[in-house]
Amino acid sequence: MIEFDGRSATTEDLAGLALCNYGHFTTMLLSDGRVRGLSLHLNRLARDCRALFDADLDLDRVRRLVRRAAADTPRMVRVTVYAPGLELTRPGADMEPHVLVTTRTATSSSLPSLRLRSVAHRRDLPGTKHTGLFETIRQRRVVQRAGFDDALFVDERSRILEGATWNIGFYDGDRLLWPAGDQLPGVTMELVKSLGVAASTERELDLTAAAGLPVAFATNAAVGVRAISSLDGIRFGTDAVLDQLSLHYQAIKGDEV
Numbered sequence: 001m002i003e004f005d006g007r008s009a010t011t012e013d014l015a016g017l018a019l020c021n022y023g024h025f026t027t028m029l030l031s032d033g034r035v036r037g038l039s040l041h042l043n044r045l046a047r048d049c050r051a052l053f054d055a056d057l058d059l060d061r062v063r064r065l066v067r068r069a070a071a072d073t074p075r076m077v078r079v080t081v082y083a084p085g086l087e088l089t090r091p092g093a094d095m096e097p098h099v100l101v102t103t104r105t106a107t108s109s110s111l112p113s114l115r116l117r118s119v120a121h122r123r124d125l126p127g128t129k130h131t132g133l134f135e136t137i138r139q140r141r142v143v144q145r146a147g148f149d150d151a152l153f154v155d156e157r158s159r160i161l162e163g164a165t166w167n168i169g170f171y172d173g174d175r176l177l178w179p180a181g182d183q184l185p186g187v188t189m190e191l192v193k194s195l196g197v198a199a200s201t202e203r204e205l206d207l208t209a210a211a212g213l214p215v216a217f218a219t220n221a222a223v224g225v226r227a228i229s230s231l232d233g234i235r236f237g238t239d240a241v242l243d244q245l246s247l248h249y250q251a252i253k254g255d256e257v
Contacts, residue, residue: 001068001069001101001102001103002014002100002101002102003065003068003069003100003101003102004098004099004100005065005098005099006064006065006068009100012084013084013098013100014100015084016082016083016084016085016086017080017082017084017100017131020086020088020091021131021132022052022082022083022086022091022130022131022132023052023080023081023082023083023097023130023131024045024048024049024051024052024080024081024082024128024129024130024131025078025079025080025081025129025130025131026041026044026045026078026079026129026187027076027077027078027079027221027222028041028066028076028077028079028187028221029074029075029076029077029106029221029222030066030069030070030071030074030075030076030077030103030257031074031075031106031254032254033067033070033256033257034253034254034255034256034257035066035077035254035255035257036187036188036191036221036249036252036254036255037187037188037190037191037221037252037254037255038254038255038256038257039255040187040190040191041079041187042059042062042063044129044187045057045059045062045079045081046059048081048128048129048130049081049097051125051128052081052128052130053081053083053095053097054094055095055096055097057081057097061099062079062099063257065079065099065101066079066101066257067257068101069101069103070257071103073105073106074106074108075103075104075105075106076103076104076105076106076221076222077101077102077103078101078102078103078104079099079100079101080099080100080101080102080131081097081098081099081100082097082098082100082131083095083096083097083098084098106222107222107223111223111226113226113227113228113229113238114149114150114218114226114227114228114229115147115148115149115150115229115230116143116148116149116150116151116152116163116228116230116231116232117143117146117148117151117152117231117232118151118152118153118154118158118160118207118231118232119139119142119143119151119152119153119154120153120154120155120156120158121135121139121151121153121154122153122155122161122182123135123136123153123162123182123184126161126162126182126183126184127182127183127184127185128184129184136164136165137164139151139153139164140164150163150164150166151163151164152168152231153183154206154207155181155182157206158206158207158208159179159181159204159205159206160179160181160205160206160207160210161179161181161182161183162179162181162183162184162186163218163220165220166186166188166218166219166220166223166226167183167184167186167188167189167218167219167220168216168217168218168219168228169189169192169216169217169218169219170205170210170213170215170216170217171198171213171214171215171216171217171239171241171242172213172214172215173214173239174198174199175198175199175200175201176192176193176197176198176199176200176201177200177201177202177203177205177213178193178200178201178202178203179202179203179204179205180202180203180204180205181204186219186220187221188219188220188221188224188225188249189219191249191252192219192225192245192249195245195248195249196248197241197244197245197248198241207231207232207234210231210234211234213236214236214237214239215227215236215237215238215239215241215242216228216231216236217242217245224246224249224250225242225245225246225249227242
């Protein structure tokens, strides 16, 4: 499904996004007409629309457009907000943001644990989920061709920030630890923090500190909670807390779209 403002998208509708790539988005799992953390996704869209376009987004309309993507089986739904009429020479002009809704099949089976390599990289506007994914994809490609599954971004002092399209958390045997720093506040991460399975704390974590932690995991809307088996030369184990986090997360009913 590829719909622009509630109708089938045309080449002209998509040209501005393809050529200028200026916009923002959120991706959510739609199942039985419900989305976990729906209000967090909508708040993100409203916040980012104001930041990129100086405009307010009609969230009730967004919900109606997302509702059109409902199907018998779970789907990943991406809502992209952009201005088809944006011109490279005059991006400062007033622009009306439009909504593109696209879908893909949701992952139905459990995935193997991730093998990561750290990469020194900080995303542009890390607090905004924008469509500028060139360097994110390039770094993921580089590490995959080197035999890893994905890239973990760290800053110039080797402080851990975030994954390419996910957040990272650790478990020290008592608490969930979340890296502090310039990163996108993930919806799934916020939901996992609220589960109450273990106390959560946020602090600066570098690669040296990570080497002393027994368990690491990734969070995003597509997979929920996914174990991490290694980071560079660091090996992580498994713990029952990961199963608890996953089960409690999957049990969240979600909000009606």
